Amino acid sequence: MKKIGIALGLVASLMGSAALAEAVKATPGGAVNMVLLPKFLGILPFDQADRGAQEAAKELGNTGTYQYIGPTPENSAAGQIEMLTTATTQKQNVVMLSNNAGDQIAAVAEAAQAAGTKVVTWDSPIPSGKGESVFVAQVDFGSIGTVMADMVMDLTGGSGEFAILSASPDAANQNAWIEAMKKVLAADAKYKDLKLDDVVYGNDQSEESYNKALGLVDKYPNLKVIMAPTTVGIVAAAKAMQDEKLCDKVKVSGLGLPAEMVSYTMNGCAPEFALWSFVDLGYLTAYTSYMLATGAIKGEVGETFHAGRMGDFTIEADPGRAGAKRVLMGPFTVYTKDNVEAAAK
């Protein structure tokens, strides 16, 4: 299998150099043993990513194995480190990781790379970029800030107070988005009448997020919007506002799953929220990983490759993390009562 891999790599790199400026195409039928490792098992976004990755593996005619494994929710960080270590000793070709262990996992990822197992991150990167081949970014983290700021603009009518309900204080992606939003607010004069009162953390638990949302409402009587860039937080906050009959006064927005948000969008508690497609994210991640493992691409900045139905992508320097590389997917879908019902099905 290894030989086939090398041969394929040779063929692919020859093709790559022949058509320098054009997007590199994957050679189907290679044998790449892949592992998709989400933060934890059992919630919808990660299952959707799994669906996308399987679709890509099938399309590529991958003759290697494909595994979707992950820790249970209460064992997320430690479980991820353990599973990445196991994948390395099993000589898997590539592990696709949505990192929930911060930089703690960097050493294990570096060891994996040294042993020949590529580590491609998606959804949530390794903050320092150490041990990571490339990060498949769902959207530009900076543009999430703009989208969040614009949704607050819409919901407040241009001026007023709002607060952020995040997941946990050490979630790399959430923190990057909040920072991006603060920058956007400071940079553009059209947001000057928006006031960010507070940032609180619900730790992706229903009861904590629910209580924190009510706490915000009590603490800031003029609050107009709760911005929750987390799928758990946004539903809990919407439920809290609905329960307290506050939906006319305080709107909830952020990043949410249409299937979970549909009733709150229709009844006006959360009129507007955003998300990207996790199916597409899984698909693109699997494509990138396959091409890296077969040697079709090297994971260098400037390489352009063709990812099936999603078109061409270029590896670029990650503006948020010095020295790290990313493949940028995008874009967002903003959901309102006009499109949420169709997406919820």
Next chain:
Amino acid sequence: MRLHPMTLRILALALALLATVLFFSTQIDGYLSPRMFTRITTSAAVILPVAVGQAIVVITRNIDLSIGSAVGVVAYLTGDLLGSHPDLHPLVVALIAMGLGAGIGAINGVLVAWGRVPSIIVTLGTLALWRTFLVQYSDARTITTASLPQWLVDLPQANAFTLLGVDVRVTVVLAVLSAAAMGLCLGRLRAARRFFAVGSNPDAAVMAGINAGVVVFLAFVLSGALAGLSGFLFLAKFGNITVVAGMGFELKAVAAVVVGGVSILGGSGSMLGVVIGTVLVDTIDNSLTRWELVSEFWRDALLGFLIMAAVTVDTFMSRQLTRFARKEG
């Protein structure tokens, strides 16, 4: 007059709660309001049954760490059942939830009582086991409010009665009733005193003709059934149930039980103490969220510190009061 040490503990605990409330009322605008009362009581109501169940297990000199997963599994399965059978009578639904919980507790009970495996090991195992079961069973589907019958969605807002302008919610009454029932049984029922006997001296209990295995088994079944009730309240309150539901409840319950004056060495504790302990922990948590002076990052540390302070003050005060009571006597 001579006061029982347990009465003193509860007095000390009640004073600690009073001091906490008075302190925050000087710090937070509109703190002593009916709204704040509803906020804290409805939030404590979800934890209270689990804490009561935990107390019974701790009294028998065991611990039940599996309840976080039990709450999640029951909330999910009950929600799932209501999705396919929305016409079930509310009482039947609550009983099914408690039955599911009791089943989970029975497995722990058998392993601890007759398998002779230490409870901390057994319940750590079942904690992981039931969470894994939930991950497998749920297949990443979320239970949403839309799939639940209207009575359940409205339940958390339903008012049982209003006393002096303060609303007491149905969920709060349910939780308090479960604690009161357990408290009455432990205090008045001869059979229930066996929990204390087994916890304070297992060998002596066996000598006295008590079947310690059955007692420990029943403690775990009760703990499971009460976790089932918490699962039911969790489902009603949050509506949106995923595989993370109830995570960390075991620690909250242990905190409430310890603050409530139940001895972690077994053999002593009161349900009134557990109720006050639960309310105290929840009051501190909910008040810190609304306190301007501390940043988000310090809240968790401060919560831990305040819990320790509450326990220390409680121990100190009850010692002083015992001395005082002796002099009086």
